[in-house]
Amino acid sequence: MVAECGTLDTERPEQRRPTPKLNGASPLLGDLYLAPKPAAFACVECSRPSPVHDWRKERVWRHLDCMEDRTYLHAKLPRVNCPEHGVRTIAVPWANTKSKFTHHFEAFILAMAKDMPVNAVAKIAREHDTMLWRIIRRNVYNARKTLDMRHVSSIGLDETAARRGHDYVTVFMDMKTRSVLYATDGLDQNTVAEFARDLQEHGGDPAAVTAAAMDMSPAFIAGVEAHLVNDQISFDRFHVAKAVGEAVDQVRREEQKVDSDLKRTRYLWLKNRANLSENQRDRPEVLLQKPLKTARAYAMRESLQGLWEQPQELTEPYLRRWYFWATHSRLKPLIDVARTIHRHWDGILRAVTSRLTTGPLEGLNSLIQAAKAKARGYRSKSNLNAMIYLLGGGLDLPALHTI
Ligand SMILES: [Zn+2]
Numbered sequence: 001m002v003a004e005c006g007t008l009d010t011e012r013p014e015q016r017r018p019t020p021k022l023n024g025a026s027p028l029l030g031d032l033y034l035a036p037k038p039a040a041f042a043c044v045e046c047s048r049p050s051p052v053h054d055w056r057k058e059r060v061w062r063h064l065d066c067m068e069d070r071t072y073l074h075a076k077l078p079r080v081n082c083p084e085h086g087v088r089t090i091a092v093p094w095a096n097t098k099s100k101f102t103h104h105f106e107a108f109i110l111a112m113a114k115d116m117p118v119n120a121v122a123k124i125a126r127e128h129d130t131m132l133w134r135i136i137r138r139n140v141y142n143a144r145k146t147l148d149m150r151h152v153s154s155i156g157l158d159e160t161a162a163r164r165g166h167d168y169v170t171v172f173m174d175m176k177t178r179s180v181l182y183a184t185d186g187l188d189q190n191t192v193a194e195f196a197r198d199l200q201e202h203g204g205d206p207a208a209v210t211a212a213a214m215d216m217s218p219a220f221i222a223g224v225e226a227h228l229v230n231d232q233i234s235f236d237r238f239h240v241a242k243a244v245g246e247a248v249d250q251v252r253r254e255e256q257k258v259d260s261d262l263k264r265t266r267y268l269w270l271k272n273r274a275n276l277s278e279n280q281r282d283r284p285e286v287l288l289q290k291p292l293k294t295a296r297a298y299a300m301r302e303s304l305q306g307l308w309e310q311p312q313e314l315t316e317p318y319l320r321r322w323y324f325w326a327t328h329s330r331l332k333p334l335i336d337v338a339r340t341i342h343r344h345w346d347g348i349l350r351a352v353t354s355r356l357t358t359g360p361l362e363g364l365n366s367l368i369q370a371a372k373a374k375a376r377g378y379r380s381k382s383n384l385n386a387m388i389y390l391l392g393g394g395l396d397l398p399a400l401h402t403i
Pocket of ligand 1: 043044045046047048082083084085086
């Protein structure tokens with residue numbers, strides 16, 4: 001097929017009707033030859049119409065498949081002589097300057113990569129996955145340049161595992177729009193400093209961040225206090241519940257050495273009774289009849305859950321009573337976790353009122369980890385970060401049927 005182009009900077013190739021003239025090009029199925037007419041073209045820097053200086057050798061871009069054949073656009077591009085910027089190759093409306101693929105092809109890859117592992121997309125697209133990762137990274141980071149963070153005032157942060165072991169990425173989310181703001185390697189307080197810098201680069205103001213939901217990690221707390229809000233942290237209720245659940249399990253593990261009924265009951269004590277199946281529910285009822293330390297610890301765990309149902313004026317007295325009970329329980333793991341809670345007192349109480357949780361981040365985390373498992377890894381952390389941005393939303397990416 002041969003398409004004739006007039007001015008490359010205003011028209012799109014697919015809007016033109018192919019003409020029967022071949023202009024010497026071989027009419028292979030799946031190859032579209034664009035023949036720009038000699039004219040003035042816009043300078044890539046300043047858009048000023050500039051005369052053609054010379055023509056570069058033919059370039060080829062992969063486009064969406066035509067009848068299941070790989071389809072390519074071919075074009076020789078002119079270099080123009082701009083009075084201000086000198087001799088420059090023109091930009092084309094169908095592709096990024098450095099890409100070997102059209103916007104449509106890239107939008108197709110991005111759409112598939114949101115829903116399936118990149119190695120599966122690579123098979124369908126018949127391209128190597130490293131090439132697709134390059135497309136994803138370039139589009140995501142280009143889109144991030146125009147990200148507007150002026151209205152960010154409430155954030156959440158949490159870590160996600162990059163690889164097996166102790167390799168993590170910290171993710172920051174806008175809790176109002178539920179979209180990812182920033183993802184970076186590591187989980188120390190520097191990650192918060194980097195986020196604060198990125199926020200400013202995108203028009204945001206660290207001082208305008210008046211709420212932050214997070215776990216009780218000392219590094220995150222130090223980072224948020226140093227670089228963002230200093231008294232508006234809400235500690236995520238699920239992380240608090242997890243810490244108490246671990247304390248209950250420590251009590252059980254110790255006690256099962258003397259009471260074998262407690263063996264293989266770990267899951268019973270980590271769930272709320274309402275969430276147990278009918279068969280499972282009978283078991284704790286029996287166990288709760290016994291004067292077990294584990295049963296006392298479990299009762300404390302369930303009682304703390306009640307904090308989140310309290311009206312604002314009752315939250316502090318409620319937590320104070322719970323703290324007294326736990327610290328007088330003579331159960332060391334419960335005393336320890338109660339002290340941890342005491343150190344994070346205000347942030348836990350604030351979370352009851354603000355209702356901020358890192359739940360949306362957990363949701364994104366499971367998407368990321370599921371995609372990672374299916375793809376058997378992401379090859380690199382920069383790919384993982386790009387995938388977090390792709391799945392995390394909020395970016396103005398090229399989409400099918402809109403370009
Ligand atoms: Zn120019």
